């Protein structure tokens with residue numbers, strides 16, 4: 001067992017923990033990062049599969065994500081535009097397939113008008129919400145009492161419009177059914193991206209990708225930190241007092257003035273705290289839970305859909321696969337599609353034997369893009385729900401009423417213990433950008449606490 005003395009120990013080598021360590025190092029503080037897995041990057045992770053680069057976790061960056069943009073600029077990392085050229089495909093609730101261009105789903109004039117009215121109402125409220133303190137909105141308590149599903153139906157009787165608008169935040173972002181989280185939580189999600197209109201515009205929210213993959217950003221930061229990153233060192237025990245902390249990894253123990261717990265909130269209780277955390281933290285952490293989404297990749301000999309003038313972007317409000325995009329990595333001649341299967345649909349898929357699951361998902365792809373979509377040479381299904389050090393995807397959110405009740409305390413430190421993750425961010429909430437912003441913010445707070 002190695003015993004180290006540092007100014008700050010960071011638990012978790014995802015983008016948030018690594019950014020915090022990097023900033024603290026730049027400010028002259030000594031750091032050690034203890035990571036449970038045998039790799040850095042956390043929920044960002046890429047692999048080469050039969051010659052195709054697959055980003056299993058986080059990958060896209062949008063123009064407003066200036067925290068992440070400034071970090072990659074500093075590291076000399078570039079971005080490239082996601083493939084977007086061509087028409088999209090929409091399948092209605094009745095199963096009708098339509099090829100369309102432009103931003104509006106081909107759902108009939110009155111539903112389009114109703115969707116645009118709902119989006120405008122979301123945007124009117126979003127403009128009043130501070131993503132760093134949504135609980136301060138004058139109607140916060142009321143908006144946190146009603147589920148997003150039911151709230152939309154207080155605004156409209158058009159089921160198709162409610163389902164389509166709901167999809168963007170429920171299946172698309174929080175990856176929970178819309179009846180399980182509040183309207184306030186939905187408004188935080190849209191405020192974190194600047195507006196609801198930004199969230200529903202896939203050309204904005206899924207704008208660009210990272211050259212070298214999103215995990216490459218964490219790998220680059222870890223390289224700067226060098227010997228101070230310790231892999232295969234889950235911290236399961238943390239001793240603390242007002243004077244400092246002792247973090248116990250598998251083969252490294254670190255004594256430090258402060259600790260940053262840079263793991264998603266659903267994993268805080270994996271660590272045994274001595275003495276225990278205060279009641280407020282114990283209770284709060286039980287109200288932050290992960291969503292569930294399967295990110296599924298299919299790689300083909302060529303991006304065949306492009307020959308038909310299709311972008312690969314596909315949507316449907318019901319069905320197994322509700323979103324698909326062209327996810328071919330920069331410069332590759334093969335074609336890669338990525339699809340997302342959220343919440344209860346993901347539950348249903350995991351019930352199936354592996355071969356039936358694969359067949360059902362590829363049929364979902366083929367519904368949109370034709371029988372060639374059945375012929376995948378690589379098929380890979382991400383399963384973050386089974387990963388011990390994540391336990392879901394993409395991120396955590398509060399249950400009904402939780403954001404208003406517990407949110408104001410989520411970012412408070414407990415003596416020398418600080419929390420940092422994308423899940424606690426305002427701007428960039430649930431995104432790598434939010435992880436970076438939180439890492440930087442936490443480093444500034446700790447620096448001033450140490451320097452007095």
Ligand code: FAD
Pocket residue numbers: 011012013014015016017034035036037040041042043044056057058059060061233234235236262263264267270271295382384389390392393394395420421422423430431432433435
């Ligand atoms: P994490 O990335 O989860 O890192 C936490 C780290 O802590 C992990 O490495 C974990 O192993 C480690 N850890 C946990 N417990 C312990 C312990 N006890 N001891 C030591 N180490 C521990 N974001 C985007 O911006 N764009 C996207 O396109 C996008 N798509 C996504 C797709 C998927 C499938 C998923 C899962 C996420 C996606 N995200 C996306 C979200 C993004 O990946 C996360 O917001 C981001 O990775 C969070 O960073 P973090 O550092 O807060 O946490």
